[in-house]
Amino acid sequence: MTSAAPAFDSDPAPDSAPGSDRTKPVRLAPSDVLRLGLLGIRTRRMRAALSALGISIGIATLILVTGIPASSQRDLNAQLSALGTNTLRAEPQPNQSPPVLLPENADESAARIGPVTVASSVANTHALVRRSDRTDPQDGSGLTVLAAKSDLLPAVNGKIRSGRFLNASTERFPAVVLGYRAASRLGIPRLVPGAEAPQIVIDDRWFTVIGVLDELPLAPDLDRSVLVGWQAARTELGFDGHPTVIYVKAREDAVEDVAAVLPASLYPELPGMVRVSRPSDALTAKRATETTFSALFLGLAGVALLVGGIGVANTMYISVLERRREIGLRRALGAGRGQIRVQFLTESVALSVLGGIAGTLIGVLATLAYALYQGWPAVVPPTALVGGTVGAVLIGMAAGVYPSVRAARLTPTEALAAT
Numbered sequence: 001m002t003s004a005a006p007a008f009d010s011d012p013a014p015d016s017a018p019g020s021d022r023t024k025p026v027r028l029a030p031s032d033v034l035r036l037g038l039l040g041i042r043t044r045r046m047r048a049a050l051s052a053l054g055i056s057i058g059i060a061t062l063i064l065v066t067g068i069p070a071s072s073q074r075d076l077n078a079q080l081s082a083l084g085t086n087t088l089r090a091e092p093q094p095n096q097s098p099p100v101l102l103p104e105n106a107d108e109s110a111a112r113i114g115p116v117t118v119a120s121s122v123a124n125t126h127a128l129v130r131r132s133d134r135t136d137p138q139d140g141s142g143l144t145v146l147a148a149k150s151d152l153l154p155a156v157n158g159k160i161r162s163g164r165f166l167n168a169s170t171e172r173f174p175a176v177v178l179g180y181r182a183a184s185r186l187g188i189p190r191l192v193p194g195a196e197a198p199q200i201v202i203d204d205r206w207f208t209v210i211g212v213l214d215e216l217p218l219a220p221d222l223d224r225s226v227l228v229g230w231q232a233a234r235t236e237l238g239f240d241g242h243p244t245v246i247y248v249k250a251r252e253d254a255v256e257d258v259a260a261v262l263p264a265s266l267y268p269e270l271p272g273m274v275r276v277s278r279p280s281d282a283l284t285a286k287r288a289t290e291t292t293f294s295a296l297f298l299g300l301a302g303v304a305l306l307v308g309g310i311g312v313a314n315t316m317y318i319s320v321l322e323r324r325r326e327i328g329l330r331r332a333l334g335a336g337r338g339q340i341r342v343q344f345l346t347e348s349v350a351l352s353v354l355g356g357i358a359g360t361l362i363g364v365l366a367t368l369a370y371a372l373y374q375g376w377p378a379v380v381p382p383t384a385l386v387g388g389t390v391g392a393v394l395i396g397m398a399a400g401v402y403p404s405v406r407a408a409r410l411t412p413t414e415a416l417a418a419t
Contacts, residue, residue: 038350044319048351054311055355055395056362059388061307063363066384071371074379086117086255087156087218089277090246090262100273104241106266107149113265115254120155121243122146122222125233127203129226131186143182145202146225147233155247156219162190163211170210171229174236176200177211179223188212202226205236219247312355313399316348320407327410337408344407348400349393356392360385 041048090110092100103109110119125147129140150166152158164170165177183189188198190212198209207228216222233239246266250258263271320327327340364380371378 038347041347041350041354047319048354051312051351052355052358054307055309055352055392056359058307058309058311058395059356059359059392060363060366061359062388062391063360063380063384064366067363067367067378067380068370070379070381071367071376072374075374075376078377086249086252088248088250088255088259088262089219090248090266090274091244092267093273093275096273100267100270101242102244102246102266102274104243106243107246109265110246110248110262113248113250113258113261115251115258116248117251118151118155118249119246120149120152121246122148122152122225122227123233123239123241123243123245125228125237125239127237129182129186130201132199133201133204140186140226142224143185144221144225145237146222146227147230147237147239148177148227149230152227152247155249156216156222158216158219158222159214161212161214163209165211165213166227166229172231172235173229174205174207174232175210175229176202176207177213177227178209179213179225179227180215181223182226183212185224200226202228203237207236309395309399312348312352312395313402316344316351316400316403317406319347320344320403323407327407331411340408340410341404344404345397345400348403349396352392352396352399353389356388356395359392360388363388 107119107121125145127145129143129145199206259276262276263274267274368378
């Protein structure tokens with residue numbers, strides 16, 4: 001009984017063909033790639049730490065040069081905003097005959113403009129004010145008695161020095177709030193809590209002082225004014241209800257647009273008879289600082305990243321020169337050029353990422369500490385945090401390209417022969 005001959009494929013296997021390479025490089029799993037990439041970091045910890053320190057300094061610099069100026073800029077913007085960068089003042093053109101009378105609801109018309117956030121008004125009652133009924137009638141010369149809406153303070157960034165401002169209940173009664181200089185002229189610099197409220201005379205009628213204002217940089221004319229409630233001015237002083245000045249606050253990015261449409265909104269019949277103050281010069285300064293800071297951010301961040309990238313590239317290049325024997329041994333054992341490239345590229349990215357994480361933490365802590373020391377609001381732009389991490393990865397890739405390519409080009413004999 002003859003045994004059956006072993007069965008063979010009719011076509012030889014591709015790797016059994018004459019002259020073919022019977023060994024093929026094994027495809028590495030991502031975990032193996034990461035393990036090989038971290039090999040150089042684990043075996044040369046001091047050098048890896050110094051290399052990561054270089055990139056961390058670069059990323060920390062990136063965070064600092066964006067965070068500290070951003071904190072300073074926010075503080076500066078708050079100071080500029082206090083100067084009225086988003087405030088407009090509208091009033092009839094002076095010296096008109098007959099005088100222009102704005103509609104009684106002019107402030108409500110202004111408030112209906114989309115970007116407007118606050119709109120309020122005052123009106124000259126042409127009344128005379130005195131400390132008492134026994135003083136000279138000219139005692140209050142230079143002071144103006146104004147009818148005021150209860151929402152005036154937000155429109156002019158005003159603050160109460162003592163007492164309280166007019167509200168929905170007190171504006172109907174004979175109560176007044178004194179401007180800073182008017183209070184000094186009338187001998188009532190502040191109100192004493194618990195003491196009897198002082199009184200003044202306006203057109204032979206007694207009014208109770210319920211509040212004194214701080215200085216108003218945005219509306220210095222109000223410092224010399226005596227403010228009476230809108231309804232009380234009508235009933236006690238014969239006020240006709242037509243406002244003389246409209247104060248408007250709008251979004252900063254739309255101040256110019258609001259100024260353009262405000263005359264037509266306040267006085268549709270003759271818009272040219274309404275004068276609107278132009279946006280504060282502080283708005284131009286604020287926008288100039290934003291542009292300057294943006295250019296500064298870009299320039300300093302670019303320098304910081306460039307310095308960090310050069311440091312990583314230099315470290316990786318030296319690492320290739322020192323590890324030629326290791327490269328040659330791996331090539332002799334069957335590692336392909338692509339595996340060598342991936343190993344060194346992974347090591348470069350890992351170094352940069354570790355340095356980037358450390359640099360981000362250092363930069364954030366340093367920014368918070370410096371802002372707290374200066375009394376600024378601490379600001380760390382999210383773009384800087386994201387940019388630090390993404391920048392570290394990109395730097396690692398860019399810095400590792402040439403060293404990894406150089407390592408892959410070494411032949412096994414050339415690498416093993418290196419001393």
